[in-house]
Amino acid sequence: MRSRLPLGTIFGTGRSGRLRPSSDALLLGIGIASLLLLVGIGSTLLASTLGVWLGGGPPPQRLLVVALLLNLALMLLGWNRHQAQRAAAQAQEAAEEHARALAxxxxxxxxxxxxxxxxxxxxxxxxxxxxxxxxxxxxxxxxxxxxxxxxxxxxxxxxxxxxxxxxxxxxxxxxxxxxxxxxxxxxxxxxxxxxxxxxxxxxxxxxxxxxxxxxxxxxxxxxxxxxxxxxxxxxxxxxxxxxxxxxxxxxxxxxxxxxxxxxxxDRSMERELHSRNDLEEALRIAIPQGQILPFFEQQMDLATGDLDGFEVLPRWQHPARGLLEGESFLPLAEDTGLIADLSLSLMRQAFDAARDWDPSLCLSINLSRCQLRDAWLAQKILKLLTETGFPAHRLQVEITESALFDNLPLAQSIIGSLKNQGVRVALDDFGTGYSSLAHLRALPLDRIKIDAGLVQSMADSADATAIVNAIARLGESLNLPVTAQGVPNEAVEARLRGIGCAKAQGLRYGPPLSTAGVRRMLAERRQLVARPAPDAPAQPPLDLTNQRLVG
Missing domain, CATH: 3.30.70.270 (Reverse transcriptase/Diguanylate cyclase domain)
Known part of the structure; x- marks a missing residue:
């Protein structure tokens, strides 16, 4: 058992909080004497008072009344003195023990x-x-x-x-x-x-x-x-x-x-915690049941105006609350570690849905901070590509700058393993947070994506326009195409086209579409092809056996 000073006595009165025995005895004696005097005088005055009320008795002596009042005052003063001495003793004891604790x-x-x-x-x-x-x-x-x-x-x-x-x-x-x-x-x-x-x-x-x-x-x-x-x-x-x-x-x-x-x-925190726990429990059920669905945001080529591909966005088809956007459950998935299973489920559904799209259309998938801590992430993604038959060269993974800070060497290794099989890599939300040229040099990137907040501010902010223009010039000098996210309208689209952005996405091109909605749109554009036969591989098998272990 470890040695430990009793902190109950170091900070405060100790377990008893008593005064020194001599002070206790003196105060106790004074208290008993005052109490006996009070009882004696009080009984005498009470008898005299009853005699007066009953008629015929002499009135109480004034001297006894004065003595009773003085006795009461003495007892009150004694009690106050006792409390003051007790508090002083406790404070002194606490200070002494506090000093010993510091030493x-x-x-x-x-x-x-x-x-x-x-x-x-x-x-x-x-x-x-x-x-x-x-x-x-x-x-x-x-x-x-x-x-x-x-x-x-x-x-x-x-x-x-x-x-x-x-x-x-x-x-x-x-x-x-x-x-x-x-x-x-x-x-x-x-x-x-x-x-x-x-x-x-x-x-x-x-x-x-x-x-x-x-x-x-x-x-x-x-x-x-x-x-x-x-x-x-x-x-x-x-x-x-x-x-x-x-x-x-x-x-x-x-x-x-x-x-x-x-x-x-405050009580609102407790209610919020209960709500969060309920949401977490529902999310743990939702992922294996396939309630987390891929929705697809269009990415357009600004030079030609053609559809270039889609970014995959998660949506939760909640049985009671309807369709929920990612902002309402992705932070929870990150905190609880559910983001890995959620993301792999989303990838599998998206890869399977996109196998019969026009081969020129690519998919962009976001990788979270938590996923980049997994040394086997690259192998898991490549395994999904093999199982679904989706070509690796049509996949682009997106990584935010902040996610790189946890373990840059591991992130470099994961990205290297993916690029060895043809997967492209984009640096997401560039222009906010930890923007650094070091990231552009340290990673074998294929594209820069400008933060949606900057793009949306271009309509009324000259500073935002200048930053977007600088990022576009930087991408051009490094031979990295630039995608603008969150394009709100045609006017901002024209500005982006003028400063040299290669691709754009956002509400300007419509809301994110469900799998069925994308198929209808592609069918109208004649951009659906026949699915490969189940027994015929859609691409050469990926070399997973010779992949170096990431980490």
Whole structure:
């Protein structure tokens, strides 16, 4: 069992919170004497008063009345003095133990564990209820802590954890309880006045600033941030269990909103979480049941005006909510790891649907950040191409710049394996976020796609027009054709054609079409061909056995 100072006594009154025995004995003696005097005088006055009411008795002596009032005043003063001394003793004890905690050689060793923290937190809530106060709980997670362990090793991670523990001990006021909940998760609880939420807000801001300070790890400067969820006890959180759940929901919100911040719990977060959980459960059912369908957005050749191909977009045919666009479920699929199965299902359907289209038409498929962490992604895509008979040279995969940052060498290897089989690669949403010439040099790209937001802003923004024009000139100098996304109308299309964009897509050419809608359109244009016979391969088999292992 590890050695650990009792943090229940380090921060606050200790488990008993008692004063020194000599002070307790003196105050107890004064209290008993005052109580006996009160009983004696009070009984005498009560008898005299009853005699007067019944008629015939002498009135109470004024001296006894004065003595009774003085005795009551003495008892009140004694009680107030007792409370003041008790509070002073508790504050002194907390300050002394706080100082010892700061001087501890290993700050992690003095933190409470989850079980002790729950016990201490329950006691704090009980005391706060009696004094009409409240307890604030802060749940803290270090952002991207796993990357520190992976890049610099576990000893470096331990240094960062000790830095975080020291920051909390130094920032939290005496009387707080601090615990390590496990891994890189911590919790802090403190008593507050219910009408002073600004106090907690300032404390959370100071804690975030302190945690984000660089740490020296064997000559390397590591910097980590934290996400904090904050909740207060009250009618909504009457127990430590409810309080911890509320703070955990708030912590999830802080992470989802970008990390390196804190979030206060409110009931709308809980409703949103329930809705998200319901959606996740439905999505896990929807993917294997084929409810996620491919829709196809037309891509046009601006020089000829001909149809050049389609970008595949996911739609969810929800049994209760109808047809849902990707924005309503793709972020959830990314967060839960369902995006890999969803994307492969979408590819299979799209490849199968496009086998009998005109051979000049290509398909564009988006690859997510999560998929680019899969060292076997290229093999999975090539396997789908072989099974469906869709030619690899008609496929273009699109990767956003931000997705490259997770692991650029792995992304290069995946793209190289795909290009070896004829698959083309486009850099998606260029012009936003992490735009860099280094990406254009590091990857064997075939095309640049300009972000739809920039294209749509061309109608009323000279700056957006200048940026789009610069990207088109850059693509021309690097011999990379440029596709403009989100073209809204004919006027913007004319500008894009004038600055040299090769292809365009967007509502200017109609909304995305279902598989049946595309077939009707292609049939009218005589761009459907006979499907190959099942026993005749549509293309030479891809060499999957000699593919190098990606990663």
């Amino acid at each position: 501890a050689p290993d700050p992690l060793a003095i933190l409470l564990d989850r079980k002790d923290f729950a016990s201490e937190g329950a006691a704090m809530i009980e005391r706060a209820g009696r004094s009409r106060g409240a307890v604030a709980l802060l749940l803290i997670d270090l952002d991207h802590f796993k990357a520190i362990n992976d890049m610099h090793g576990q000893p470096a991670g331990d240094v960062v954890l000790r830095h975080a523990a020291t920051a909390m001990i130094e920032t939290m006021p005496p009387g707080s309880r601090i615990a390590r909940m496990g891994g890189d998760s911590f919790a802090c609880a403190l008593s507050i006045a219910p009408a002073q939420p600004a106090q907690i807000q300032r404390l959370a801001e100071r804690l975030l600033a302190r945690l984000s300070q660089p740490v020296d790890v064997g000559g390397l400067r590591c910097q980590v941030t934290a996400s904090v969820g904050v909740a207060c006890s009250g009618a909504d959180c009457p127990s430590i269990k409810a309080l911890m759940r509320a703070a955990d929901i708030a912590l999830y919100t802080a992470k989802r909103n970008g990390r390196d911040r804190f979030a206060w719990f």
